[in-house]
Amino acid sequence: MTDDVTPDDPAVVMYTQVLCGFCAAARALLKKKGIAYKEINVTLNAKLRREMVERSGGRTVPQIFIDGRCIGGYDEIAALDDAGELDKLLS
Numbered sequence: 001m002t003d004d005v006t007p008d009d010p011a012v013v014m015y016t017q018v019l020c021g022f023c024a025a026a027r028a029l030l031k032k033k034g035i036a037y038k039e040i041n042v043t044l045n046a047k048l049r050r051e052m053v054e055r056s057g058g059r060t061v062p063q064i065f066i067d068g069r070c071i072g073g074y075d076e077i078a079a080l081d082d083a084g085e086l087d088k089l090l091s
């Protein structure tokens, strides 16, 4: 576990950066559903961006983790929600 992720974090942790439409969409989806999340802003922060890439294997933002497992970005969390799987993962 990295310094930026702690056991007290909510189940959903999301790496983001400023001026990111997909990050805004993911944020809106989580807020609409009332899901608590922690945001790790990687803007101009090489250490956190490296951490994101190492943990997720992805280079785009957002990268979203649920219970420590990377589920992908906005497209993936929206697809999970459409399929009714997001609620199950968080129940």
Ligand SMILES: N[C@@H](CCC(=O)N[C@@H](CS)C(=O)NCC(=O)O)C(=O)O
Residues within 6 Å of the ligand: 019, 020, 021, 022, 023, 059, 060, 061, 062, 072, 073, 074, 075, 076
């Ligand atoms: N399919 C991805 C797309 C994410 C994406 O393209 N994010 C942009 C920022 S809004 C990005 O990281 N662009 C930088 C790049 O493509 O290297 C998702 O749904 O999260």
